[in-house]
Amino acid sequence: MKTIAQERGLRWLNAGGLRPTRQRMSLAALLVGDGHNRHVTAEGLYASALECGEKVSLATVYNTLRAFCEAGIMHEITVDAGRSYFDTRMDDHPHFFWEEENRISDAPNEELELVRVPKAPEGTEVSRVDVVIRLRKI
Template sequence: MAQTAGQTAHERAAEWLEHGGLRPTRQRLALATLLVGDGEDRHVTAESLFEMAAGAHEKVSLATVYNTLRAFCDAGLMNEVVVDGAKSYFDTRMDDHPHFFWEDNAVLTDAPKEELEVARLPSAPEGTEVSRVDVVIRLRRNP
């Protein structure tokens, strides 16, 4: 999504939703503004986005946040990154790139993609294709 100089957070969010073919409901606009309104990429959990919304005095339920994040992923606006099979993070950066998962504080950040080399992937089973490869590098601080 190309950004225009002088664009407001609300305009940026509305354009983002339009890019995904989503109707700009009040809740979607509010959450999209928190996610992309400043033009920065971010990683959120449903819970952290819910807390951001509450801090911005936006009235949305946690269930609405989950459903909206799912709609954003289905529309190709975000990627879901699953850590430990139970914890999902949602990433607004859509190019292929690896992540660092900081175990001490459960934070997901981008890792430098220019330093990652994937030499070969296994062949996909017959009748399937690889849709995406997620690389999550788990970090633990030295004692």
């Protein structure tokens, strides 16, 4: 019998049209199994999987996160060239990046006001706008 976390993970994978392999099921349960949204790095998710006894490589975690993004059930937020976070919350919303802690969190959406987005070059369209507000202690 599946746990609640496994059931939530399976529904999440089904929403993206993804085949529920053992590793996808395990990572999906870690990401959405408790019903809360997550901001994770590949390395952090890999560590969590190992703690749960899942035999998975870091490369598989990266590939699986990319597959989740391509399936439209997760977003990648790039903070800089070497650092990406993956977000299970799919609505448009801004993020805080806490520089000293190297973590990302949701920022209040109702306080962000974008008046205008530049027109996309001919032959393209804006697919999404990511807003990352960097924070440091003073």
